[in-house]
Amino acid sequence: MRVIERSRADATWGFGVVLADGGLQQLAAADPESFSAIEACLHWIPRQVFTVHDEDIPIDKIRSGGAIGRLRLLQILQAACRQAGVALQFETHVSDLDVFDDCDVVVAADGSNSLVRERFAKHFRTATRLLTNRFAWFGANRTFDASHITFKTISGGALCGHYYTYAPDRSTFVMECDAPTWDALGLEEKTDTERRQITQSFFAEELGHADLIENNSIWRRFPAITTARWHHDRFVLIGDALRTAHFSIGSGTRMALEDAIALADALTCGLSRDAAFECYAQTRRAPMEKLARAAEGSFDWYERFSEKLKSRTPGEFALSFLRRTGRISDERMLRDFPTFIAHARASGAAGLPASDGFPAGGQHV
Numbered sequence: 001m002r003v004i005e006r007s008r009a010d011a012t013w014g015f016g017v018v019l020a021d022g023g024l025q026q027l028a029a030a031d032p033e034s035f036s037a038i039e040a041c042l043h044w045i046p047r048q049v050f051t052v053h054d055e056d057i058p059i060d061k062i063r064s065g066g067a068i069g070r071l072r073l074l075q076i077l078q079a080a081c082r083q084a085g086v087a088l089q090f091e092t093h094v095s096d097l098d099v100f101d102d103c104d105v106v107v108a109a110d111g112s113n114s115l116v117r118e119r120f121a122k123h124f125r126t127a128t129r130l131l132t133n134r135f136a137w138f139g140a141n142r143t144f145d146a147s148h149i150t151f152k153t154i155s156g157g158a159l160c161g162h163y164y165t166y167a168p169d170r171s172t173f174v175m176e177c178d179a180p181t182w183d184a185l186g187l188e189e190k191t192d193t194e195r196r197q198i199t200q201s202f203f204a205e206e207l208g209h210a211d212l213i214e215n216n217s218i219w220r221r222f223p224a225i226t227t228a229r230w231h232h233d234r235f236v237l238i239g240d241a242l243r244t245a246h247f248s249i250g251s252g253t254r255m256a257l258e259d260a261i262a263l264a265d266a267l268t269c270g271l272s273r274d275a276a277f278e279c280y281a282q283t284r285r286a287p288m289e290k291l292a293r294a295a296e297g298s299f300d301w302y303e304r305f306s307e308k309l310k311s312r313t314p315g316e317f318a319l320s321f322l323r324r325t326g327r328i329s330d331e332r333m334l335r336d337f338p339t340f341i342a343h344a345r346a347s348g349a350a351g352l353p354a355s356d357g358f359p360a361g362g363q364h365v
Ligand SMILES: Cc1cc2nc3c(=O)[nH]c(=O)nc-3n(C[C@H](O)[C@H](O)[C@H](O)COP(=O)(O)OP(=O)(O)OC[C@H]3O[C@@H](n4cnc5c(N)ncnc54)[C@H](O)[C@@H]3O)c2cc1C
Pocket: 004, 005, 006, 007, 014, 016, 017, 018, 019, 092, 093, 094, 095, 109, 110, 111, 112, 113, 114, 115, 136, 137, 174, 238, 239, 240, 241, 245, 247, 250, 251, 252, 253, 254, 255, 256
């Protein structure tokens, strides 16, 4: 068995990723050693804060989990491969699928620009929606005491910073803006470095007046990718090659790990190759569709968020954020988000779920 990777062993793009508890539990059951190694490196995130118009709104943290550097995660997974006798072949760019002619099974884990998916696009029935928001993935040489989502209103639009600490001295900082803001700031004509300088200036206080760190920090539009079919001949798709999960729901890495676990289980339980591929697809389809619906609700909410900011109070804006994936019913909000509800109620937000003693609509004394 071999893994072919175009990059160096110690290269990655981006910074840290969040791994939530659900995905970690599946990993703990499938590969306890890798789980322990990952768990030992996780930087636990104690709370979440949503900031709008300089008002901090606490969002109750309902799931545990933590963040890890992407490079550290890769090193742990590479060590697990070596221990299992898998040959790792780095700095090898695959441009022709003929190199796999001698293989029984080819697992295409080649990311959102998957060559395998593109080569058999008609068969896989791929659909791609390029979102209109722009984002770039940076690092920051400082730590934060919470996971933050901060919205800054600027002339002509708004910016959003998603940031959290993933190592003792390092944080992830994803900068995002919608299309009207991109135009208002004239970012299309700028270089990536100029875009960083312009956008980070609005977060100078949060960044302690330091520069954001770049690592392939290209400003991009997110491709929301889905595929109807999951395998073709000897090729089977997993992770971002199969479908992307918008970064605002922080689940892409978890989904890739869960795909790999389900595929490994199917391939080692005595089925023929094609039956194993089908078994993998059946196991993963329902959770994937559930996540796709949540991701769609989330990225639709983020598209043109500057417009929503104009017409809502901070509490109402935060309320619509919590409802964006359709997963949080009023009942669940009252049960799992008491700090948020108390804060929003105190600030007079309209549209809050009704509860005993409090009418819906945010009346307070
Ligand atoms: C800004 C941002 C923040 C995110 N935050 C989170 C988060 O907090 N939590 C989370 O779970 N997910 C997060 N994600 C999503 C996560 O990064 C992806 O879902 C995850 O990396 C997918 O893993 P993958 O292995 O499928 O693809 P990738 O990580 O893209 O890996 C694909 C690999 O294939 C290699 N490759 C590609 N083509 C070839 C070729 N032709 N030949 C040889 N090698 C090739 C690439 O070099 C790469 O190493 C985030 C994504 C973004 C953009």
